[in-house]
Amino acid sequence: MENNNNNGDPTPVPRVAVVVFLLKGRSVLLGRRRSSVGNATFALPGGHLEFGESFEECAAREVKEETGLVIGSSKFLTVTNNVMLEQPKKCHYVTIFMRAMVGVDAVEEQVPQNLEPTKCDGWEWYEWDHLPHPLFGPLEKMVKGGFDPFSP
Template sequence: MHSTPKPAALAVVLRGQDALLVRRKNEPDAGLWGFPGGRIESGETVFECAVRELAEETGIHSSAQDYLTTIDVIRREDDEVRFHYVLTAVLCDYLSGVPQAADDAMQAAWIKLTDIAEARIPLSEHVASVAQMALALREGSIDS
């Protein structure tokens, strides 16, 4: 069991009307689609982590642009905390690469934003709302 929250970053990359998602191999959320990301290493910024994790999990290169939101992911089992991650979602600009699953991702793919909004694939919690935030920020309908 994990008792201390683990800080992590998510890389939210949009390209046209698609978002880059990975299907997770490991808990939490094994088998579900979500944004690439992982734990922040000592001395690493949230932006650096998002860019690094994105490259490790998908082979996609990007530049981090803006903070989107922070999400608590807490899983309990028998009234004990099993996982507690504090995820900071970062909007990243796509630079290059073709999605290839690696590290702890089973699959990596560009997924239509409409498919995410309508949950046409099994998604981790908050994926649709974070994708909507990223789209709104990209289109300039919310302030950063």
């Protein structure tokens, strides 16, 4: 049974997102979002956790679907609870942050491709100490809070 609010719209429910700090040296891969949530902000690759999927499987799948990059193992870093009421489309995400390296086992360097141009303007590597602005809300909170994805 679907919950409805007073307007007859379905009540938003929390969703689970898995996003990946894809690291190369002291750089991180970011793309500019094209979405009703966080439009024109820079975000990590990632997406919705599918039924029965592990965080690691979701991280590898989403990075491959969005960038064409193949990652090896990924590591759980942290989880955040993000209620975004100020967005045009109100939403609530429990966000799983993972870390993966690129090019560790690769014979040749992989180059990120924009495989979802309706959702992203493209992928670029940014030095951690010189991130672009504006950052997507959940990522911005972590950066302002001093989070360091390069820490062991």
